[in-house]
Amino acid sequence: MVHRRALGPDRRRTVSELTSEAREWLERTGYTVGDPALWQAALTHGSMGEKRDYERLEFLGDRVLGLAIADWLFERSEAPEGKLSQRLNALVSRAMCAEIARGIDLAPHIRISKQASSDGGRDSDNILGDVMESLLGAHFLEHGFGPTRDLVHQLWRPALESGAGKSKHPKSALQEWAAGNQRKPPEYEVVDRSGPDHAAKFTVRVKVHKVGEAQATAGSKGEAEKAAAKTFMEKYG
Structure with a gap:
């Protein structure tokens, strides 16, 4: 198991507890929840003004997702580098991450301020995509690359098998x-x-x-x- 690293101190207020509803949804979707505070942070938008939000985890999850998809494409295809890059870019794009997020009904579980939600934040491709990546970052910190790669395979399989990225966006x-x-x-x-x-x-x-x-x-x-x-x-x- 990979130990969770600190998200970094700041002066914002302490994050609240992960709700049982959010935990049940996470585990039903395929995530394995350990430290509730880590997963609460992964679901928290910066507009909440809390001590932890998803930004650092999104940074990490973006890299984990890219490696997981690149590894998958390399193993499954004999395509040249240019075609692999085209498919990789499509599968890890913000639009694709948002599409996956909508498919697993992520939006209701994002912790976002009333104002940001009113401005359309809960259905924003940017926010949905960022939270998808932050959840992968949290999973990686607690369980390492192998289990997180398997989770990416589970969540992204329909997109991969549908041929996403074979033609240009x-x-x-x-x-x-x-x-x-x-x-x-x-x-x-x-x-x-x-x-x-x-x-x-x-x-x-x-x-x-x-x-x-x-x-x-x-x-x-x-x-x-x-x-x-x-x-x-x-x-x-």
Whole structure:
């Protein structure tokens, strides 16, 4: 077992106890909970103003996830380095981490301030993705790389087996198309947000200077950007 390292002292207030509901959800999802304070920190957004939040754990979990996926792709594929990198980038992307988070119903268990939640934080790709990585960081600290790699395999298997990353992400494809046609980089803008926090809808417009624009609506900013880029390429590409 890898011993938990300190998250670092600061002057914010002490974190509260991990609830039984959160612990049950974590263990049902596949995590093995040891020190409750560590896991509470992994679920805590900085807006709570508590002594520990997920930022340091997210830093660690990001690296653990990248190594676990890279190892998996290397073992399962004879693809050249460029194709492996393309798939790795897709599988560890913020959008993919957020998609996995939604699939395991992470959002209700994030500890986030009322204001940040009202601003859409509980459905933010950035926050959902960061918490997914922080949970992997916590698992790594308590159980080491092997069990955490197995957990990544469990959670990411549907994405890997669906072929995620075999074709280019629409935003990457649009970025390369713009560069290849000597155009300025695409510009994305949220033009509308509607619905309650738990079922928000984002409408995003993407523009390429002196070419045109397209827009799309989805349940997260990241997915709306992806859909808008896809629509743009279908229209102008």
